Amino acid sequence: MPAPQCASCHKARAALRRPRSGQALCTNCFCAAFEAEVLHTVVAGRLLPPGAVVAVGASGGKDSTVLAHVLRELAPRLGISLHLVAVDEGIGGYRDAALAAVRRQAARWELPLTVVAYADLFGGWTMDAVARSTAGSGRSRSCCTFCGVLRRRALEEGARRVGATHVVTGHNADDMAETVLMNFLRGDAGRLARGGGLGSPGEGGALPRCRPLQLASQKEVVLYAHFRRLDYFSEECVYAPEAFRGHARDLLKLLEAARPSAVLDLVHSAERLALAPAARPPPPGACSRCGALASRALCQACALLEGLNRGRPRLAIGKGRRGLDEEGPPGRRGSHSRPDPRLRSPSPASRDSSSPLGSDDDVGVRGHL
Amino acid sequence: MCEVGDDYREPAPAGPPPPRPCREQKCVKCKEGLPVVVIRAGDAFCRDCFKVFYVHKFRAVLGKNRLIFPGEKVLLAWSGGPSSSSMLWQVLEGLSQDSAKRLRFVPGVVFADEGAACGQSPEDRAKTLAEVKLVLQTVGFPWHIVALEEVFSLPPSVLRCSAREPVGTEGAYKAAVDSFLQQHHALGEEKQSRPCPQHPQGRAGLPTASQTEALSRLFNSVKTLTAKEELLQTLRTHLILHVARTHGYSKVMTGDSCTRLAVKLMTSLALGRGAFLAWDTGFSDERHGDVVVVRPMREHTLKEVAFYNRLFAVPSVFTPAVDTKAPEKASIHRLMEAFILRLQAQFPSTVSTVYRTSEKLVKAPRDGCAAGSPGPRCLLCMCVLDVDTADSATAFGAQTSSQLPQTQPPVAEAEAPTVSRCRSGMGRAQHCCRMEEDDPRARVIEQLCYGCRVNMKDLPSLDPLPPYILAEAQLRSQRYCPLCRGGRGRLGGVLLGLGSQRAASPGPRLSRRSRSVCRRPTRTGHGLARPQRSRKARMGGWPVITHLYK
Numbered sequence: 001m002p003a004p005q006c007a008s009c010h011k012a013r014a015a016l017r018r019p020r021s022g023q024a025l026c027t028n029c030f031c032a033a034f035e036a037e038v039l040h041t042v043v044a045g046r047l048l049p050p051g052a053v054v055a056v057g058a059s060g061g062k063d064s065t066v067l068a069h070v071l072r073e074l075a076p077r078l079g080i081s082l083h084l085v086a087v088d089e090g091i092g093g094y095r096d097a098a099l100a101a102v103r104r105q106a107a108r109w110e111l112p113l114t115v116v117a118y119a120d121l122f123g124g125w126t127m128d129a130v131a132r133s134t135a136g137s138g139r140s141r142s143c144c145t146f147c148g149v150l151r152r153r154a155l156e157e158g159a160r161r162v163g164a165t166h167v168v169t170g171h172n173a174d175d176m177a178e179t180v181l182m183n184f185l186r187g188d189a190g191r192l193a194r195g196g197g198l199g200s201p202g203e204g205g206a207l208p209r210c211r212p213l214q215l216a217s218q219k220e221v222v223l224y225a226h227f228r229r230l231d232y233f234s235e236e237c238v239y240a241p242e243a244f245r246g247h248a249r250d251l252l253k254l255l256e257a258a259r260p261s262a263v264l265d266l267v268h269s270a271e272r273l274a275l276a277p278a279a280r281p282p283p284p285g286a287c288s289r290c291g292a293l294a295s296r297a298l299c300q301a302c303a304l305l306e307g308l309n310r311g312r313p314r315l316a317i318g319k320g321r322r323g324l325d326e327e328g329p330p331g332r333r334g335s336h337s338r339p340d341p342r343l344r345s346p347s348p349a350s351r352d353s354s355s356p357l358g359s360d361d362d363v364g365v366r367g368h369l
Numbered sequence: 370m371c372e373v374g375d376d377y378r379e380p381a382p383a384g385p386p387p388p389r390p391c392r393e394q395k396c397v398k399c400k401e402g403l404p405v406v407v408i409r410a411g412d413a414f415c416r417d418c419f420k421v422f423y424v425h426k427f428r429a430v431l432g433k434n435r436l437i438f439p440g441e442k443v444l445l446a447w448s449g450g451p452s453s454s455s456m457l458w459q460v461l462e463g464l465s466q467d468s469a470k471r472l473r474f475v476p477g478v479v480f481a482d483e484g485a486a487c488g489q490s491p492e493d494r495a496k497t498l499a500e501v502k503l504v505l506q507t508v509g510f511p512w513h514i515v516a517l518e519e520v521f522s523l524p525p526s527v528l529r530c531s532a533r534e535p536v537g538t539e540g541a542y543k544a545a546v547d548s549f550l551q552q553h554h555a556l557g558e559e560k561q562s563r564p565c566p567q568h569p570q571g572r573a574g575l576p577t578a579s580q581t582e583a584l585s586r587l588f589n590s591v592k593t594l595t596a597k598e599e600l601l602q603t604l605r606t607h608l609i610l611h612v613a614r615t616h617g618y619s620k621v622m623t624g625d626s627c628t629r630l631a632v633k634l635m636t637s638l639a640l641g642r643g644a645f646l647a648w649d650t651g652f653s654d655e656r657h658g659d660v661v662v663v664r665p666m667r668e669h670t671l672k673e674v675a676f677y678n679r680l681f682a683v684p685s686v687f688t689p690a691v692d693t694k695a696p697e698k699a700s701i702h703r704l705m706e707a708f709i710l711r712l713q714a715q716f717p718s719t720v721s722t723v724y725r726t727s728e729k730l731v732k733a734p735r736d737g738c739a740a741g742s743p744g745p746r747c748l749l750c751m752c753v754l755d756v757d758t759a760d761s762a763t764a765f766g767a768q769t770s771s772q773l774p775q776t777q778p779p780v781a782e783a784e785a786p787t788v789s790r791c792r793s794g795m796g797r798a799q800h801c802c803r804m805e806e807d808d809p810r811a812r813v814i815e816q817l818c819y820g821c822r823v824n825m826k827d828l829p830s831l832d833p834l835p836p837y838i839l840a841e842a843q844l845r846s847q848r849y850c851p852l853c854r855g856g857r858g859r860l861g862g863v864l865l866g867l868g869s870q871r872a873a874s875p876g877p878r879l880s881r882r883s884r885s886v887c888r889r890p891t892r893t894g895h896g897l898a899r900p901q902r903s904r905k906a907r908m909g910g911w912p913v914i915t916h917l918y919k
Contacts, residue, residue, distance in 0.1 A: 020768060037767070045762035173764075180643075184635060185712070187722035189729045198762060215767040251708050255639050258701050259595055261768070261823055262639055268764035268819055269643025272755050279729040 008033075015227070019219050019260055027227040034224050038070050038212050042078065045198045047210040048166055050079030055164035055207075057155050058084040058105070058113075060098035060233040062225050063170030065105060067213055069230055071168070072109055085158035085167075087151050088117040090126025094238050101233040108231075116158040118150060122305055125150075131239065134313040143239040145317060146304055153292065153301040159207055171211040174218040177266035178248040180273075185248065189279035196270040203284065206293040217263055398422070406676045410717050416680060423669070423677050427459045430665050431472070434652050435542045437620055437663070439473035439549035444618040445510070446609050447478050449501060449686035453624030455674050456666050458683045460622075461508055473549060474620075478505060478512040479612050481605050485584045486517055486597075487689050500686045507684065513612055518580035520604045525841035527607050527614075530658040530751055587833035588691075594700035596827035597691050599640070599820075603749050604835070613660045621662045625650075628671040628709075630664070631723040636705045642820040644755040647730040656751045670720065747818035748842055754818050765819060813842040 003013045006026035014024035018033075025033065042048050056071065058064045071082055086102045089095055099115065106113035119126050127147055134141040159167045176195075183192045194200075199210030213221065225232060240246070255262040286292070287299035298306065300316065307315030394413060396402045402415025414422060431437060445460060447453045463472035480501050484494035498514065505512040591597045613621050625633065634650045637643070648654045654662040666674070678685065692700060697707045713719040733753070744753045757765050810831055814822055825831075831839065 041762045041767075044766070180638065181635070184638065184723055184726055185719065187726045189726055192726070215762070215764060247712065251704070254698060254704050254708075255701060258698060258704055259593070259639075259823075261641075261826075262701070264764045264768055265641035265819075265823060266639055266643075268641045269638045269646075271763055272644035274644070274647065274731050274733045276729050276731045 016223055019217055020264070030220075031224060031227055034216065034220060035070055035073060037216065039074050039077065041198070041215055042074070042210075042212050045210070047198060047212060048078055048080050048168070052078075052080045052166045053083065053162070053164045054080050054166045054168055055083050055085045055155070055159035055162060057167065057169040058086050058102050060086070060101035060105075061170075062230075062232045062234060063172055063213060063221055065101075065170075065230050065232040066221050066225050067168065067170035068105065068109070068111070069228065070224075071212070072111065082111055083159075083162045083164060084111050084113045085155060085162065085164075086113060086115045087154045087158065088115055088119075089147055089151060090118050090128055091238060092128055094235065095127075097235070098233040101231060104231060112162070114158050114162050116154045116161070118154060121154055121157060122150060122301075123309070125305065125308055127239070130308060130313070133308060133311075141239070141242060142314070142317060144243045144245075146308075146313075147239070149300045149304055153299075156207060156292070164207065167207050167209045169209065169211055170213055172213045172216050172218050172221050173263050173267050174249075174252060176211075176214055176270060177263045178245055178252050180266055180270040181251060182245055182248040186244070189275055190281040192270075192273055193275040193280040196273060203293070205286070205291070215264070215267070405680065406673075408673060419676070420681065423673060424459065424462070426668050427456075427665060428463070428472075430652070430668055434663070436653055436661065437474050438542065438545045441474045441620060442616075442618045443474045443476050443620040443622055444609070444613045444616075445476055445478045446621055446623045447480050448624070449480070449497075449504075449688045450624070451678050451683075451685050452626040452629065452666050452669070452671070452674050454504075454683050454685035455669070455678055456622060456624040457508060458681075459665075461510075473546075476510045477616065477618060478508065478510050479609055480505070480512065480514045481608055482514060482516040483601065483605070483688070483690070484516075485581045486588045486601055487691050487693070488585070489689065497686065497688055504684045504686060513616070515608055515612055516576045517601075517604060517608065518576040518584050520608055520835045520837070521580050521583055523607060523611055523835065523837045525837045525844065527611050527837060528748060528751065528841045530656065530746060583833065587835075590828065590830065590833050592827040592829065594692060594695055595640075595702065596824045598700060598702050599824045600828075601691055603821075607837075610657055610660055619660060621660055623662060623664055624666050625664045626666050626669050626671050626674055627724050628713075628720050630667055630727065631720045632702075632706045632709050634723060634727050635709060636702050637820070639701050639705060640820045641823055642818075644733065645750070645752045645818075645820075646727065647732040648752060650727045651730070651732070656746075667724075745816070745845075747821055748813065748816040748838065748845070749821045750818060752818055754816075756819055756822075809839075809843075812846045813839070816842055816845055 003015070004024045006012050006014045006029050007023050008025060008029045012026035012028070015027045016030060017024050018030070048054060054071065056064065056068050058068055068082070068084060071078075071080070075082060084102065084106050086099055088099060102113065102115075105111075117126075127143060130146045131141050131143050134143065134146075155167060155169075179195060180192070182188075183195070198214055200206075200208065202208030224230075252263065252266075255266075259265075281295050284293045284295050287294035287302055288297050289302045290299060292299045292301070294300070294302075296303075303316035307313050307317075394404060396404045396415035396418050397412050398414060398418040398421075402417060404413030405416050406419055407413050408419070408422070437443060445453070445457055447457055457478065460472065460476055464476065465471070482494060482498060484497065489497075501514065505514075588597055588600070591600060609621060613619075630650045634646055637646055637649050642649060648656055650664075650667075652664055652667060654664075677683065692703055695703060697703050709719060709723070746753055757763050813831055814825055817825060828834075
């Protein structure tokens with residue numbers, strides 16, 4: 001049966017049905033609609049004022065590629081200028097290939113590109129080194145916890161280097177939905193309270209961040225990239241199978257099959273969550289070491305690095321953070337000697353924890369960014 | 370799965386592993402009895418300690434919240450399933466003379482027969498009802514058996530939130546308990562015996578065939594199982610509410626257990642009801658105003674309930690539900706339940722983590738039915754509407770956006786496209802008030818919250834719905850545009866500078882003078898479109914005010 005006519009221009013054959021509304025559109029009309037929606041999100045949410053210097057977190061993956069492309073199309077209308085900032089976490093066999101894609105994009109679009117590497121910023125700690133350091137304790141390596149926090153920090157640093165006023169990332173609606181599911185399953189009331197909006201306004205000296213693709217579903221992002229023939233890197237991070245986000249992602253796919261609007265329904269729920277004031281995180285101050293936004297004395301990035309440097313990588317994860325305040329030789333475990341009955345389950349398969357969206361670790365881990 | 374804040378230990382350098390449960394292990398509480406059940410992650414209890422633990426939890430939940438006053442009439446919603454049977458049994462034992470610190474309220478039981486919605490044959494329904502009656506006679510409380518078909522004869526007042534006096538403070542609760550105790554001593558023991566069991570107020574036979582058929586037609590017209598389950602829940606809630614109001618019960622107790630509430634919380638998230646989680650899964654749910662729904666079993670896991678019922682022979686009746694034998698991927702409810710139970714098997718703290726997160730949710734500040742008009746309420750679930758304007762940068766705005774270069778309405782009609790035309794914030798108010806009058810479906814849809822709207826998409830036609838819903842929708846749309854918050858041609862309680870709107874809207878034909886007088890809306894009866902008042906009454910003084918419509 002031949003495809004119907006496009007519902008908006010009635011000239012070309014339809015190439016897809018939009019998942020959201022079931023409307024049949026041809027490629028050009030769909031791309032125009034997609035761009036119009038992103039523009040509407042940015043304008044109605046007042047995300048990027050005219051004259052903004054915008055640092056786009058580019059990883060070479062489909063979301064950031066589409067984001068950069070769309071913003072580049074819309075830049076004249078919005079009056080913004082773009083810089084690409086790529087973060088090199090030092091994951092062999094994955095990140096180097098992705099960076100090659102970013103470089104090609106920067107060359108094709110003639111956008112300035114800055115690459116920030118973990119090895120330079122964080123004293124030689126690449127993700128592979130972190131993975132080696134956290135391995136072997138009988139539990140999962142929690143690489144994603146480190147990667148998320150440090151990448152967020154690196155992105156902010158790169159944005160500062162290029163003199164940006166705003167940071168944008170390519171999170172789409174599926175990411176937001178997975179995040180809210182994940183936060184509920186983990187019981188992370190603090191992140192539930194912080195998340196749900198279109199970004200954060202940037203308090204305490206941090207740059208304002210936003211997610212223009214937040215209301216676009218992942219299917220549409222992929223289709224847009226396909227129709228516009230964008231060149232992106234589509235493999236999964238080597239550490240991704242260990243992340244807890246995988247559970248939430250499987251669940252989301254099943255939910256979407258049962259009810260197509262489930263993704264946007266979850267985003268709506270996330271926007272409307274009301275948490276008790278006691279559950280919300282305290283107003284942030286500045287990290288005592290690096291001056292970045294922090295809810296406690298040390299920002300999470302500094303805390304994680306502290307733990308790595310001391311040879312106790314789990315120092316800053318969970319309640320072990322209390323150990324940070326002790327200045328003693330490693331081996332003293334006064335603060336976390338309480339046995340936890342919950343940990344008796346043998347060989348937990350994949351423990352948490354990619355850092356979902358929050359104020360100091362905005363860029364969550366997905367298969368590829 | 371790690372929770373945030375999970376305590377990680379470095380691998381212990383030495384020391385024996387924790388002892389596995391073995392024959393010689395004793396109950397962790399009394400250290401004497403042989404354990405029969407393992408609760409949580411390794412606490413083994415003997416039979417008696419388990420009973421004490423279970424009963425104590427029930428009493429503690431009731432006592433901590435102090436919502437149920439002594440002498441109050443409480444309706445127990447019993448579905449026949451294990452959790453509600455357990456709740457029934459706890460209340461029975463708690464009210465008996467020989468229990469320490471007796472419960473002090475006056476119970477009744479309601480059983481809703483949903484066989485028609487599940488497609489059961491009349492013989493099966495009769496058989497189930499016979500078993501149900503047997504159990505109810507054993508229990509001995511005044512009972513009410515209602516069939517779901519009775520929703521077709523409910524009045525539209527069920528959907529209205531009635532005002533009630535605010536909940537008393539701590540002092541009021543204590544005072545009430547003290548005065549009750551004094552009364553108890555004064556009147557002597559025999560008066561305070563168990564409530565008399567000779568009130569079989571349930572109806573005798575099955576409802577009429579036409580009602581059954583209408584119900585089947587309604588449920589067969591729903592396209593997805595998810596929407597069916599939600600609709601069933603809504604109708605059941607309204608029915609129980611009606612029973613409670615008719616017989617003067619001020620509280621309804623439902624038997625939702627911890628596991629079920631965790632699943633319900635995640636399901637509500639996925640259905641777009643994130644704004645109402647605190648009401649849907651909290652201990653008390655006061656959205657109906659005069660009748661408060663409480664959930665005393667919310668701290669008992671399903672495992673504990675099952676073991677208790679088995680060990681202490683609690684009677685229950687199996688009734689098939691809409692999703693019995695449905696495959697796992699058939700509905701959002703089933704998916705979520707399967708997911709959480711699977712995760713729970715892998716990580717035993719899943720359910721308790723979700724439950725604890727639910728305790729941190731608050732009801733949004735605009736709460737209750739106070740006269741400070743918090744905003745319009747959803748027609749079906751009676752929560753304050755959580756929809757934004759049509760083109761906002763939110764998930765709702767994205768779905769109703771008119772940005773698309775559409776030259777014809779979308780193929781699937783049930784997407785509620787007409788909702789977006791109510792542009793409340795954009796000054797085209799008369800446009801909004803006019804549009805829905807042309808389309809009865811849009812008129813109903815605009816009065817629903819986000820979650821209910823999504824469910825309605827799976828209902829291609831609103832005609833099979835029970836008449837009270839449609840009548841109430843009509844009544845509300847006559848006088849209250851939920852999105853622009855204005856009256857139609859007369860002053861309501863909350864008007865925001867709508868002079869031009871009054872002039873332009875096609876409200877009832879009122880004289881100019883009466884339009885300028887501040888009047889409150891009257892209730893003229895079910896389904897009447899316009900109040901037929903004489904000219905004198907319109908020009909003259911105040912009309913009869915029966916109820917400040919909300």
